[in-house]
Amino acid sequence: xxxxxxxxxxxxxxxxxxxxxxxxxxxxxxxxxxxxxxxxxxxxxxxxxxxxxxxxxxxxxxxxxxxxxxxxxxxxxxxxxxxxxxxxxxxxxxxxxxxxxxxxxxxxxxxxxxxxxxxxxxxxxxxxxxxxxxxxxxxxxxxxxxxxxxxxxxxxxxxxxxxxxxxxxxxxxxxxxxxxxxxxxxxxxxxxxxxxxxxxxxxxxxxxxxxxxxxxxxxxxxxxxxxxxxxxxxxxxxxxxxxxxxxxxxxxxxxxxxxxxxxxxxxxxxxxxxxxxxxxxxxxxxxxxxxxxxxxxxxxxxxxxxxxxxxxxxxxxxxxxxxxxxxxxxxxxxxxxxxxxxxxxxxxxxxxxxxxxxxxxxxxxxxxxxxxxxxxxxxxxxxxxxxxxxxxxxxxxxxxxxxxxxxxxxxxxxxxxxxxxxxxxxxxxxxxxxxx
Amino acid sequence: xxxxxxxxxxxxxxxxxxxxxxxxxxxxxxxxxxxxxxxxxxxxxxxxxxxxxxxxxxxxxxxxxxxxxxxxxxxxxxxxxxxxxxxxxxxxxxxxxxxxxxxxxxxxxxxxxxxxxxxxxxxxxxxxxxxxxxxxxxxxxxxxxxxxxxxxxxxxxxxxxxxxxxxxxxxxxxxxxxxxxxxxxxxxxxxxxxxxxxxxxxxxxxxxxxxxxxxxxxxxxxxxxxxxxxxxxxxxxxxxxxxxxxxxxxxxxxxxxxxxxxxxxxxxxxxxxxxxxx
Amino acid sequence: xxxxxxxxxxxxxxxxxxxxxxxxxxxxxxxxxxxxxxxxxxxxxxxxxxxxxxxxxxxxxxxxxxxxxxxxxxxxxxxxxxxxxxxxxxxxxxxxxxxxxxxxxxxxxxxxxxxxxxxxxxxxxxxxxxxxxxxxxxxxxxxxxxxxxxxxxxxxxxxxxxxxxxxxxxxxxxxxxxxxxxxxxxxxxxxxxxxxxxxxxxxxxxxxxxxxxxxxxxxxxxxxxxxxxxxxxxxxxxxxxxxxxxxxxxxxxxxxxxxxxxxxxxxxxxxxxxxxxxxxxx
Numbered sequence: 001x002x003x004x005x006x007x008x009x010x011x012x013x014x015x016x017x018x019x020x021x022x023x024x025x026x027x028x029x030x031x032x033x034x035x036x037x038x039x040x041x042x043x044x045x046x047x048x049x050x051x052x053x054x055x056x057x058x059x060x061x062x063x064x065x066x067x068x069x070x071x072x073x074x075x076x077x078x079x080x081x082x083x084x085x086x087x088x089x090x091x092x093x094x095x096x097x098x099x100x101x102x103x104x105x106x107x108x109x110x111x112x113x114x115x116x117x118x119x120x121x122x123x124x125x126x127x128x129x130x131x132x133x134x135x136x137x138x139x140x141x142x143x144x145x146x147x148x149x150x151x152x153x154x155x156x157x158x159x160x161x162x163x164x165x166x167x168x169x170x171x172x173x174x175x176x177x178x179x180x181x182x183x184x185x186x187x188x189x190x191x192x193x194x195x196x197x198x199x200x201x202x203x204x205x206x207x208x209x210x211x212x213x214x215x216x217x218x219x220x221x222x223x224x225x226x227x228x229x230x231x232x233x234x235x236x237x238x239x240x241x242x243x244x245x246x247x248x249x250x251x252x253x254x255x256x257x258x259x260x261x262x263x264x265x266x267x268x269x270x271x272x273x274x275x276x277x278x279x280x281x282x283x284x285x286x287x288x289x290x291x292x293x294x295x296x297x298x299x300x301x302x303x304x305x306x307x308x309x310x311x312x313x314x315x316x317x318x319x320x321x322x323x324x325x326x327x328x329x330x331x332x333x334x335x336x337x338x339x340x341x342x343x344x345x346x347x348x349x350x351x352x353x354x355x356x357x358x359x360x361x362x363x364x365x366x367x368x369x370x371x372x373x374x375x376x377x378x379x380x381x382x383x384x385x386x387x388x389x390x391x392x393x394x395x396x397x398x399x400x401x402x403x404x405x406x407x408x409x410x411x412x413x414x415x416x417x418x419x420x421x422x423x424x425x426x427x428x429x430x431x432x433x434x435x436x
Numbered sequence: 437x438x439x440x441x442x443x444x445x446x447x448x449x450x451x452x453x454x455x456x457x458x459x460x461x462x463x464x465x466x467x468x469x470x471x472x473x474x475x476x477x478x479x480x481x482x483x484x485x486x487x488x489x490x491x492x493x494x495x496x497x498x499x500x501x502x503x504x505x506x507x508x509x510x511x512x513x514x515x516x517x518x519x520x521x522x523x524x525x526x527x528x529x530x531x532x533x534x535x536x537x538x539x540x541x542x543x544x545x546x547x548x549x550x551x552x553x554x555x556x557x558x559x560x561x562x563x564x565x566x567x568x569x570x571x572x573x574x575x576x577x578x579x580x581x582x583x584x585x586x587x588x589x590x591x592x593x594x595x596x597x598x599x600x601x602x603x604x605x606x607x608x609x610x611x612x613x614x615x616x617x618x619x620x621x622x623x624x625x626x627x628x629x630x631x632x633x634x635x636x637x638x639x640x641x642x643x644x645x646x647x648x649x650x651x652x653x654x655x656x657x658x659x660x661x662x663x664x665x666x667x668x669x670x671x672x673x674x675x676x677x678x679x680x681x682x683x684x685x686x687x688x689x690x691x692x693x694x695x696x697x698x699x700x701x702x703x704x705x706x707x708x709x710x711x712x713x714x
Numbered sequence: 715x716x717x718x719x720x721x722x723x724x725x726x727x728x729x730x731x732x733x734x735x736x737x738x739x740x741x742x743x744x745x746x747x748x749x750x751x752x753x754x755x756x757x758x759x760x761x762x763x764x765x766x767x768x769x770x771x772x773x774x775x776x777x778x779x780x781x782x783x784x785x786x787x788x789x790x791x792x793x794x795x796x797x798x799x800x801x802x803x804x805x806x807x808x809x810x811x812x813x814x815x816x817x818x819x820x821x822x823x824x825x826x827x828x829x830x831x832x833x834x835x836x837x838x839x840x841x842x843x844x845x846x847x848x849x850x851x852x853x854x855x856x857x858x859x860x861x862x863x864x865x866x867x868x869x870x871x872x873x874x875x876x877x878x879x880x881x882x883x884x885x886x887x888x889x890x891x892x893x894x895x896x897x898x899x900x901x902x903x904x905x906x907x908x909x910x911x912x913x914x915x916x917x918x919x920x921x922x923x924x925x926x927x928x929x930x931x932x933x934x935x936x937x938x939x940x941x942x943x944x945x946x947x948x949x950x951x952x953x954x955x956x957x958x959x960x961x962x963x964x965x966x967x968x969x970x971x972x973x974x975x976x977x978x979x980x981x982x983x984x985x986x987x988x989x990x991x992x993x994x995x996x
Binding site: 639 | 876979
């Protein structure tokens with residue numbers, strides 16, 4: 001059996017050698033986590049890039065969910081088999097940034113290949129999130145989205161609400177939700193996906209309040225969470241109160257609540273702009289609005305922050321490979337490629353030119369909701385509170401927040417207790433992660 | 437023997453040794469910075485209330501799953517033996533779920549039995565039961581046990597059916613002539629003869645519930661609400677694979693290994709002696 | 715045969731039908747979903763009866779939508795999965811029957827130590843030891859090979875335990891008789907042990923085939939080439955719960971394709987092995 005293993009390994013090595021010598025092109029591997037329609041976009045872009053030149057061959061490989069892909073990349077790196085490009089989700093950004101010896105900043109990859117990287121061509125809200133405090137671009141934003149508000153027009157009509165005027169502030173959302181419930185138009189007024197991302201991280205940015213010290217962790221160093229400030233407590237207490245009689249319905253930690261909205265159970269819904277496709281395809285009579293803000297916040301609405309994933313380049317590759325990666329990123333930045341990516345997948349374009357071109361083509365007139373997240377992200381120049389959040393262990397901190405919020409929604413604790421606990425436990429976890 | 441030992445050594449003991457070594461390290465995910473900390477990870481894990489909670493969760497979950505899966509399977513197997521007509525058809529229909537991949541099963545549960553809109557939830561709510569596994573820990577546990585047991589019923593069923601068919605009919609008929617009622621016949625003759633099967637299934641089901649269910653936990657509850665359904669294996673997976681705290685995760689898997697060795701030793705010493713062979 | 719009252723028979727049938735409803739429902743529901751339009755699926759609750767899209771959905775998934783699973787044909791995916799499942803099943807049966815044979819019928823030093831060494835491996839699922847195992851695979855150059863997909867999954871003791879349990883039920887007289895007849899250990903193994911074990915082999919084949927067929931995390935990690943993907947990976951690739959549109963109706967068709975072959979194996983083999991088991995024990 002052991003012999004068989006070695007023999008098979010040797011055979012595999014042989015075929016590998018023969019295939020590499022057969023092609024003069026340099027292979028660039030790209031591990032990604034894109035599924036469904038987005039996986040088709042990855043394949044199409046790769047195929048087009050390969051057809052556009054003859055020096056490099058981009059090979060996209062699906063590696064599972066976001067955490068699975070990140071782990072596959074890490075395992076491969078530790079075994080000396082890292083891919084050239086790895087797609088890492090937003091919450092993994094901190095992990096990748098901490099691994100300076102493992103990765104090569106995108107800015108260096110580009111300049112090394114003799115290309116200039118003009119940051120002013122890109123959407124500032126997105127580029128800022130994937131840069132070091134000194135402005136060096138670390139990874140290439142591939143897919144970005146931002147939370148927006150969806151509502152069911154049929155339910156609004158039944159409840160006697162203005163069908164063309166979605167609620168703009170959270171107070172208006174609460175009122176509309178109560179009206180939907182009491183009028184019997186639907187069994188629940190409001191639901192939301194991703195409480196941590198939408199109601200904590202984006203809530204802070206959109207209302208221009210601090211989520212954590214050190215520019216929400218972007219400036220590095222000792223970070224302490226600030227999410228038990230009164231504005232958060234009031235917001236979550238309102239949510240907890242509405243949850244008691246089912247006016248607010250909790251759907252789960254990630255995107256599960258989408259099903260509740262699609263089933264017509266709830267009238268109002270906050271979710272990533274990336275979730276647009278399913279809502280269109282369900283044939284629902286829907287409307288779209290900006291993410292609500294807190295009317296007590298002075299600077300609101302400020303700007304929302306991106307979620308999604310970016311492409312990281314591993315270190316210790318050959319110059320030839322880096323040239324290939326740079327060529328691919330340059331190709332990916334082209335206006336028509338970005339336009340295709342944006343219009344086909346529902347993610348945001350990363351270049352301003354692609355946004356302008358899409359606008360000119362009349363795409364937004366036909367699909368008005370698709371412009372909302374871009375306007376939200378580009379409306380104002382980001383402040384220290386609204387460039388996004390970054391921690392070496394963001395997934396863990398989000399777990400802690402979810403656990404405390406679930407206990408609050410189950411009526412086991414108040415919003416103040418939940419957020420205080422989330423801060424204490426979160427800070428302890430961050431401190432420990434920084435020690436490692 | 438030799439081939440299995442070789443494979444076991446290369447693909448089990450080598451990795452297990454590495455896990456043991458890893459459990460004494462503090463390391464970033466990429467392995468760039470490493471500190472040797474002896475047993476600090478173990479101390480930390482064992483002092484963590486979340487870990488103790490997860491032990492409790494695991495005990496409840498494993499027992500419930502093993503019992504539900506075995507009792508239901510045995511009941512169905514006994515009934516299948518009785519139903520002379522259509523026996524083969526019933527058997528065929530009952531073993532389908534076994535062929536469903538956990539990754540697919542999780543997906544189906546998520547999609548079809550979604551707590552808020554799935555048909556199951558719909559029925560429960562129309563019966564006036566406030567079914568809310570997303571926020572109610574007990575409901576979440578019930579959902580999880582059902583999903584885990586569902587997957588295992590077919591497997592147990594197959595073994596019980598085979599075991600039941602192997603029971604000599606002459607023995608049962610003799611007992612019937614002695615005037616033993618059906619229930620008595622089952623408990624005094626059939627059940628003891630099933631003992632080897634039952635023991636084997638007990639081991640397999642416990643191991644299944646302890647280890648192979650992380651995919652189901654992952655898909656159905658994700659350990660929530662709060663930490664109400666975070667089992668030990670799910671915690672190993674979540675800490676190591678998602679949160680990338682490798683030292684803690686490795687320490688937990690070493691503890692798991694120890695627990696399992698102990699459990700197995702107990703099972704072998706005290707249970708195996710009592711079961712009948714042939 | 716013992717007579718049964720009609721009432722008891724009725725109860726037996728009722729319990730069984732209820733059991734089938736509970737156990738088979740998710741699969742039936744998948745089939746139902748695979749016959750509806752995407753729009754119907756996206757607006758739950760889903761009807762309980764199949765819709766009219768059976769032909770459309772299946773022909774689109776089989777003939778039109780092949781490109782959508784990473785450019786790999788469904789046939790190739792099913793072939794990979796079959797090779798992996800067969801490899802795991804046959805490989806594991808071979809090595810574990812030999813080990814169990816050695817443990818039960820031979821007295822040699824450290825016998826129980828070896829048994830324990832193997833037995834403990836029963837306890838650790840691939841997921842827990844996955845990263846170190848992956849490193850081993852890379853070192854041996856087994857990434858993207860069928861051997862890499864198969865061999866690490868053989869290293870577990872479920873099958874050895876089952877064979878051991880079974881061998882211990884073989885009467886000592888049989889072993890003695892063989893010895894008296896002058897049969898060597900190898901002859902005993904081939905002529906006596908293998909024939910009486912054939913039902914157990916069948917049972918294990920079913921179990922291990924399914925085990926190999928349904929793997930997800932391991933194939934995901936050790937295959938870097940789309941051509942080596944299994945159907946389960948391809949299926950997961952089609953499903954997006956978060957951002958993208960998911961073609962649920964086609965996903966359900968693919969799910970049926972991924973479920974049906976192992977179901978066939980189970981259904982066909984179970985008749986054989988249950989019958990065989992009864993015969994051999996009489």
